[in-house]
Amino acid sequence: MKVCIIGAGMGGLAASIALQQDGHETVVYERVSDLRPVGAAISVWCNGVKVLAKLGLLKEVERVSGRMDRMSYRKWDSGEVYCDFSLLPLYEEVKQRAYPIARAELQKMLLDANAPAPIHLQKRAVSYSTSEDSVTVSFEDGTTETADFVVIADGTHSKLRNQVTKTEIQRDYVGYVNWNGPIEMQEFEGLISKDNWTQYVGEGKRVSFMPMSATHYYFFFDVPLPLSSAPKRPEEYRSTLEKHFGHWHPAVQRLIERLDPSKVARVEIHDTKTLPTLVDLESGRALLIGDAAHATCPDLGQGGCQAFEDAFVLQQLFREHRISPASSTKPDVETLRAVLRDFQDQRGERTAELVLRARKRSGVTHQLGDPQETLDWYEELKTEDGTGIMRGMIKTILGAPAQL
Numbered sequence: 173m174k175v176c177i178i179g180a181g182m183g184g185l186a187a188s189i190a191l192q193q194d195g196h197e198t199v200v201y202e203r204v205s206d207l208r209p210v211g212a213a214i215s216v217w218c219n220g221v222k223v224l225a226k227l228g229l230l231k232e233v234e235r236v237s238g239r240m241d242r243m244s245y246r247k248w249d250s251g252e253v254y255c256d257f258s259l260l261p262l263y264e265e266v267k268q269r270a271y272p273i274a275r276a277e278l279q280k281m282l283l284d285a286n287a288p289a290p291i292h293l294q295k296r297a298v299s300y301s302t303s304e305d306s307v308t309v310s311f312e313d314g315t316t317e318t319a320d321f322v323v324i325a326d327g328t329h330s331k332l333r334n335q336v337t338k339t340e341i342q343r344d345y346v347g348y349v350n351w352n353g354p355i356e357m358q359e360f361e362g363l364i365s366k367d368n369w370t371q372y373v374g375e376g377k378r379v380s381f382m383p384m385s386a387t388h389y390y391f392f393f394d395v396p397l398p399l400s401s402a403p404k405r406p407e408e409y410r411s412t413l414e415k416h417f418g419h420w421h422p423a424v425q426r427l428i429e430r431l432d433p434s435k436v437a438r439v440e441i442h443d444t445k446t447l448p449t450l451v452d453l454e455s456g457r458a459l460l461i462g463d464a465a466h467a468t469c470p471d472l473g474q475g476g477c478q479a480f481e482d483a484f485v486l487q488q489l490f491r492e493h494r495i496s497p498a499s500s501t502k503p504d505v506e507t508l509r510a511v512l513r514d515f516q517d518q519r520g521e522r523t524a525e526l527v528l529r530a531r532k533r534s535g536v537t538h539q540l541g542d543p544q545e546t547l548d549w550y551e552e553l554k555t556e557d558g559t560g561i562m563r564g565m566i567k568t569i570l571g572a573p574a575q576l
Contacts, residue, residue, distance in 0.1 A: 173196050173197070173320045173321060173490075173495060173497065173502060173503065174196070174197045174198075174199070174319040174320050174321075175187075175188075175191055175196055175197065175198045175199075175319055175320065175321045175322070175323060176198075176199055176201065176307070176309055176317050176319035176321070176322045176323070177198055177199070177200045177201070177322075177323045177325060178201050178297045178309065178322065178323065178324050178325060178326045178332060179200075179201075179202060179203075179324070179325035179326035179327055179462070179464070180200050180201075180202035180207060180283075180291050180293075181325060181327055181462060181463070181479070182214075182278065182279075182282065182462065182476050182479050182480065183325040183461045183462025183463070183464075183476075183479030183480070183482055183483060184200060184202075184323065184325035184326075184461075184462070185200070185279075185282040185283065185285075185286050186223065186224075186227065186282065186479065186480050186483035186484075187323050187325060187461060187482070187483035187486060187487075188200050188286050188289055189227050189282065189285045189286050189483075190226075190227060190483050190484060190486070190487035191486070191487060191490070192286070192289055193227070193487070194487065194490065194491065194496065194497070195496070195497035195498070196490070196497055197289075197497075198286075198289045199289065199290050199292070199317065199319070200286070200289060200290065200291040200292070201291075201292050201295040201297060201309070201311070201317065202291060202292070202293050202294075202295065203294070203295060203296040203297070203326065203331075204293060204294070205293055205294045206293070207279065207283070207291075207293070209274075209275035209276050209278075209279045210275070210437060210439075211275050211352055211437045211439070212274065212275065212352050212353045212354045212384070212390050212391075212435070212437065213272055213273060213274050213275055213352075213354070213382070213384040213390035214272070214273060214275055214278065214475075214476050215240075215270065215272045215382060215390075215473040216233070216237075216270065216271050216272070216273055216278070216476060216477060216480075217270045217473050217474065217477050217565070217568075217569060218262075218263065218266045218267075218268040218269065218270050218569045219266075219268075219477050219480075219481065219568070219569045219571075219572035219576060220474075220476055220477030220480045220481070221233065221268050221269065221270065221271055222268050222572065222576040223477075223480035223481060223483065223484045223576065224480065225268075226484060226576070227285060228285065229281055229282075229285060232281045233271050233273060233278075233281070234271065236273060236274070236277040236281075236385060237271035237272060237273040237277075237384070237385065238271070238272045238273070238382065238383030238384045238385050238386070238388075238389075238390075239366075239367050239383060239386075240259060240269075240270060240271075240272055240367060240368075240369050240382065240383050241258060241259060241260060241367040241368070242256060242257065242258055242259060242365065242367060242368040242369070243256075243257060243259055243368065243369045243371075243558070243561070244256035244257070244368055244369070244370050244371070245371050245372075245373055245553045245556075246370065246371065246372050246373070246421070247372070247373075247374060247421075247550075248372050248373060248374025248375060248377070248379075248420050248421065248424075249374065249419065249420060249421060250421065251372070251421045251422075251423065254373075254550070254553035254554050254556070255553050255554070255555075255556040255557065255558065255561075256368070257556075257557060257558025257561075257562075258558065259369075259558075259562070261558075261562065262562045262565055262566060262569075265562075265566050266566060266569045266570060272369075272382045272383060272384045272390055273384060273385075274354070274384050274385060274388075274390075277385075294313075295311050295312075295313070295315070296311060296312040296313075296331065297309050297310070297311055297312075297324075297326065297331055297332055298310055298311060298312050298331055298332075299332070299335060300322055300332060300335065300455075300458060302455035302456070302457050302458070304505060305320075305502070305505075306318050306319065306320060306457075307319055307320070307321065307322050307455065307457040307458060309322055320457070320502055320503075321457050321458070321508065322457060322458045322459075323458075323459060323461060323486065324336065324458060324459065324460045324461070324464050324465075325460075325461045325462045325464055325479070326464050327462065327463045327464055327467075328343055328442060328444070328463040328464070328467040329343075330460070330463075330464035332458075332460075332464070333447075333460060333464050333465075335452070335458075336449065336450070336451065336452045336458055336459070336460055337447050337448050337449055338448075339448060341444060341445075341447060342444075343442040343443070343444055343467065344442060344443055344444065344445065345399045345440060345441070345442055346441040346442060346443055346469045346531065346534050346540070347396055347397075347441075347534070347535075347538060347540040348394050348395060348396045348397065348441055348534065348538045348540070349394070349395050349397050349402045349438065349439070349440050349441070350392055350393065350394050350438075350439045350440075350441055350470070351392065351393045351409060351412075351413065351436050351437070351438050351439075352390065352391060352392035352393075352436065352437050352439070353390075353391060353392075353431055353432065353435045353436040353437065354384065354388045354389070354390060354391070354435060355381075355388065355389050355391050355427060355430060355431055356387060356388055356389075356430075357383070357387055357388060357389055358387075359426060359427075359430050360381070360389070360423060360426065360427075363422070363423040363426070364381050364389070364423060366383055367383060368381075368383075369381070369382045369383070372420065372421055372423070372424055373537070373550065373553070374420075374550070375539075376396050376537075376538050376539025376540075376543075376546055377393070377394055377395050377396070377416065377417070377538070378392075378393070378394040378537060378538070379391070379392070379393050379394075379417065379420065379424050379427070380392050380394075381423075381427075391427055391431070393413055393416070393417065394537070394538060395416050396538045396539060396540055399440060400440070402438065402440075404438065406433040406434055406436060407433060409431075409433045409436050409438065410428060410431070410433055413428045414428055441469045441470070441534070442467065442469075443467050443468050443469050443527055443530070443531060444466065444467040444527070445527075446466075446524040446527065446528075447460070447465065447466070449516060449520075450465045450466075450515065450516055450519060450520055450523075451512035451513075451515055451516050452512070453509055453512055453513070456505040456506070456508045456509040456512065457505070457508055459486070459512055459515055461479060461482035461483065461486070462478070462479035462482060463475065463479070465482065465519075465523065466478060466523035466524065466526070466527050467527075468523075468526060468527045468530045468531075469530045469531060469534045470530070471530045471531075471533040471534040471537060472526060472529060472530040472533060472568060474526050474530065474568060478522075478523050478526060481519070481522075481572055481573060481576075482519060482523075484573060484575075484576065485515060485518050485519055485573055486511075486515065488573065488575055489511045489514050489515055489518075490511065492514070493507055493510055493511050493514075495507065495508075495511070518573065522571060526568065529568075536549050537549070
């Protein structure tokens with residue numbers, strides 16, 4: 173079966189690789205002219221790593237990722253340790269480590285694994301139409317592509333999402349701005365442990381150091397701000413961060429001093445409300461995955477992981493419904509509709525819950541709701557031994573598809 177995939181991000185590439193594993197023909201279309209990763213790194217939690225393992229990428233992930241054995245929270249100004257605990261009990265419980273990884277490294281391994289399937293750049297999909305036996309995607313440049321099925325993975329700004337949902341879907345600003353980038357570990361000798369995900373929190377703000385490789389941290393700053401109020405020019409990033417964090421701990425001051433603004437990404441965090449549907453049952457030949465389906469704020473670290481889960485579930489459903497290249501006939505539209513119903517059942521509630529939980533978590537962390545909730549959270553961290561935090565993380569990870 174020929175599958176057209178719109179979007180060459182993590183979800184689209186994972187879907188292409190997974191379907192190729194079973195012999196399906198895939199072709200990927202991407203609207204940008206250059207596949208440059210957005211952001212320095214991503215924390216791939218254990219459920220996402222399990223999908224990458226199914227795609228045959230575990231050894232490569234282990235080779236290039238950071239080793240994150242511990243997690244800690246510290247007070248914003250003094251550096252007082254609120255809590256510091258091992259993540260090994262979590263890894264043992266879910267039978268898989270988490271791996272923070274540079275987005276460039278992850279993208280490269282997905283692109284390599286996707287070969288020889290073609291990826292066409294500068295192809296902006298604008299609509300699709302279906303017949304009884306095919307789906308045709310139309311592009312902004314006037315060209316078309318006809319396939320048996322279309323996977324829409326064109327991100328949070330999806331151009332095809334409204335056609336699936338049959339309603340206008342708007343992104344919602346969560347309420348904070350994130351600046352992120354890479355920084356060499358050697359700059360923080362004696363201040364930060366190389367295997368510890370260290371977070372400074374206070375005033376509704378957060379600064380994080382996460383080991384993304386053997387030599388670099390992935391850092392980020394979070395600041396609750398009105399939309400479009402933070403300067404957009406890289407040459408203004410340092411002064412902006414000094415304004416918001418100039419009175420914070422010396423490790424934070426060193427980070428602001430040593431970061432390279434040209435390598436910093438500034439992101440106004442958005443998500444989307446629960447979509448009425450992730451699938452186009454009427455046509456029987458289209459579905460949404462990844463950020464196009466369930467854009468989420470990064471406060472649970474599950475955005476990329478859920479895109480990977482989407483790809484894995486689609487692969488499993490094709491198998492369960494015996495959609496195989498070895499078959500002498502292509503699946504009829506009713507078989508494909510059965511796939512779509514099952515996909516909605518298995519992915520709709522799971523992803524909607526995580527989007528809502530991430531939004532709630534962001535409100536507490538960034539003091540976007542009742543300020544007392546955030547102050548109470550700071551107090552709770554002082555008595556946390558890791559059990560409560562890891563319990564929530566384990567719940568999220570074990571909510572993944574049972575086949576993982």
